[in-house]
Amino acid sequence: MADKQIVKRLVEQVERLLDEHRRISGDCRALVAERDALAARNRALQEQNRQLESKIKCFELGRGMGGEKGDRERARARVNNLLREVDKCIAMLDRPDGV
Numbered sequence: 001m002a003d004k005q006i007v008k009r010l011v012e013q014v015e016r017l018l019d020e021h022r023r024i025s026g027d028c029r030a031l032v033a034e035r036d037a038l039a040a041r042n043r044a045l046q047e048q049n050r051q052l053e054s055k056i057k058c059f060e061l062g063r064g065m066g067g068e069k070g071d072r073e074r075a076r077a078r079v080n081n082l083l084r085e086v087d088k089c090i091a092m093l094d095r096p097d098g099v
Contacts (some may be wrong), residue, residue: 060074
């Protein structure tokens with residue numbers, strides 16, 4: 001009789017553990033799906049942020065070209081900085097070693 005009780009208790013414990021495993025597996029799947037959705041949302045927000053920053057730069061440049069003297073000077077300095085960056089890139093491309 002004692003053996004049957006031990007076996008019965010072991011079976012109950014195994015069933016309880018299997019139920020817990022199923023529940024935790026479901027929770028894990030839900031968390032993975034939530035993580036993936038958040039990652040996709042994060043990527044979309046980062047892209048939107050890049051686009052908005054680009055628009056801000058364009059607006060600032062446009063405002064600087066037609067605005068007050070201080071704005072024009074800032075815009076001219078920004079254009080000069082961009083031209084220097086382009087010149088550096090061209091110089092790097094012209095190097096024979098490519099570095």
